[in-house]
Amino acid sequence: MEKHDHSCPGNSRREFIKKSTALTAISMTPAAIVKAGENHEAIASFFEKTPLQMEVNGKAVQVLVDPGVSLLDMLREQLGLTGTKKGCDQGHCGACIVHVDDKRVNSCLTEAVDNNGKKITTIEGLASGDKLHPVQEAFIKHDAFQCGYCTPGQIMSAVTCIREGQAGSETEIREYMSDNICRCGAYPNIVAAILEAKNSGQKI
């Protein structure tokens, strides 16, 4: 069976928690609860969770996560931000790309706990209210997608492509964007959209 690339070995982590975290807290914790923690999943998993604070799409967010949960799964399953997609969970396809502290990151390859205190922007945070981001507008105009599944990742990459000064030519754009697979094959339209957004003079 496959295992998530970054999943923590569950048992050793559990052992550690049972033997250390819970027990070091014993002075403040009734013995009955510690005992329960050894037997009951609900209580044990409470002890395993790590509290995180992040800024997600401009809002302060507090979230408790299990070890081994990727940033991608935290965004999708816990925060309900399903715009960011799971395409391979192996860092190959780019569908999960988000911005972490303004840099593009494959959110499937980074654990949620490693992003404590960071600023995350997902596709849901790109537009300003009803006003689409210039890259989103250009994607619609140039029909830079078909099924739309890889589109959030393509757009998040496209934005950093322009911001990082990598959109000087079609060749440069193609190279930078090659981390994002589009199986429907909208590549030429994506390149056209990025060029237009870059040349529009709007703030990207």
Place this chain on the structure above:
Amino acid sequence: MDKEKLYTATAGDDDDRVDGIEKVTGRAKYTADHHPENMAYAVFVTSTITRGAVKNFILSEARNAPGVLEIITHLNCPPIPGFRPWAKDPAKKGFEWRGLKPFDTNLVYYYGQPIALVIASTWEKAVNAAALVKADYITEEAETDFEKFRKEPGKLKPSGEYKRGEADAYKQADVFVENEYHMPVETHNPIELHATIAIWEGNEKLTVYDKSQGPKGTQSELARNFGLEEKNVRVITKYLGGAFGSSLRSWPHVAAACIAAKMVKRPVRLQLTRRQMFTMVGYRPMSWQKIAIGAMKDGKLTGITHHAISNTSRYEDFREGIVNASQYLYDCPNVNTSYKILPLDINTPTWMRGPGEASGAFALECALDELAYKLNMDPVELRIINHAELHPVSKLPWSSKFLKECYDKGRELVGWSKRATTPRSITEEGKLIGYGMGGGVFGASRGNATVKAVFTGEGKLTLYSAVSDMGPGTATAMVNIAADVLEIPVAKISFLLGDTEFPPGPTQGGSTTTSTMGTAVNLVCEMLKTQLLELATQPTAWFSGMTTSDLAFTNGYVYSKNDGTKKISLGDLVKASGKPQLEIIKESGPDPAVRSKYAMNSFSAHFVKVAIDPATGAIELKKVVCTGDGGKIVSPKTARSQMIGGAVGGIGMALTEEALVDTKTGKYLNDTLGSYIVPRHRDVPFIDTWFPDKPDPVINPMGSKGVGEIALVGFAAAVANAVFNATGKRITSLPIKPSMLK
């Protein structure tokens, strides 16, 4: 349930995709984006042998792992009515769940087959527990080596022969070519992972979010399988993240998710991993083809012989029309073909974009190119000489055929006049330059669909159908068709789809959706138009005294042809009638009379210019031109994207895609998107597209034939032929690799 989503045209360009805003903002909800309350997560355990049986499971460690709710194996799976319906009713032989029946027996048919399912409170916990499931096996010798076993006639299943005129007539021709062609397993690998969410209400009602190209088909498969009434099964596919054929049928995971949800009495999501996308949802089968073509010195074809073998699984037969195009794409008096399938101990293949024809056209179109060189003739001229005016098999006239126009435009756009007739003649910047072309064909038809139309006093039209859209832009095309009939702005039209609560729509596949759905939309809108005109001319109404022929529609208004200032909005017309809204539901289907009089096909011609580095063999596509006769193009922007997408699929087929099946174990050796190489941005140049855009006079009211398959069929041959033109090397094995050209 999620809030209903309306595909509504936006105020921007009329050409834009109607669901564009949803897709660029992340609001579009695909199957795995749904999250019903109290949902549990399921993960498959898969076989680590190729053929045999599970002797016993060791589940204690997995059962005790955190968060585990249930582990399903053949030992505890409840009886599923559709797995052996004949046990109760012998007449139901052949009505069982198609293909592999998950947890039905302990038998193992291939490496990577699902043998158990772990359901846990979170996905991570299910993954961890699945890794703890142990199985002991009884193993049997397996056969997975296609190249070895295709040569053993006793192992092959005959799957059709065809002959007109004399067999093997090519041998008597002035000039002939014969060659063998090889294609590897190609996988669909849409970027959306296949997923199913199953929700039971009691034992009789099932709601399923599923990645399905045909929600109605999935509904009926699930109803049969679980012994439910169809009306008690709801299938929802609001957005579909690509499929290319992989979602044309329900695979084992769809049944497994439903079984799991029933057992744990909670909603369950089962999303495949990328590795499982290779072993559980089909692929284009590997194939061997031998083709021979003979011609007179003037280029007239005298004989085509085409034999093909493709693989299937041990537990299911899969066949496709791999030799069909050789029977009818060109005019030739003598044609014989044969097709056989070879069962192997690997998973079942399925239809993948341009099924059959895409593989067959690689051989046919390369062989024609080879023949053209032998005749010292332009490959396009050779095709024009052998252009079929009538369908060579049925002898029926084509409903429409503008393939010659495609040849002409393709030649012009790619710069064919610069092509050298002798290979290795042109260099640019130290690279060998070559031009090549390949033709494509696919069936065109229309099936049954029902559409409901609701027109309100606000002048808004909403259309409903269960059809789903894997990406080509069905809602956009339908909104355009409705706007054309009723002459109302696209912004006032919505198309609701992807839900079996809506009237039955077709499965999206075989380039038939626009034809089938569009006919139903056209029909219902024509009926609506008639009703609106009748309302307008009633004695008490706005245009009383006039007849319907005195009136016309424009921009959401009906007006008098004699006095253009006398007009009323269609919404006000409904309001004035006193009715809250107009509602029509109508079914449409194929016209058998037309079907028996005409042959119906879409056609394409692809042209490419390649540059090849003679030192490394690296292949660069300098120019790509795809022309396609798909009849009238109802939605130009999305049709162009579809054509570009087909070309990108063709680039993959020609140059990168090859799933390596281990000849000992049948294990996929490159089952990730990092090792199964699909085209990326850097591999794809600007792609020029062109359509004759001529309406087919009979196929449907729009005259639209469809472009989804012809966008791909013939493309790989165009690349291989350009490679020959550049290097003088005839590559007959896909994908073409630089190492073959050094």
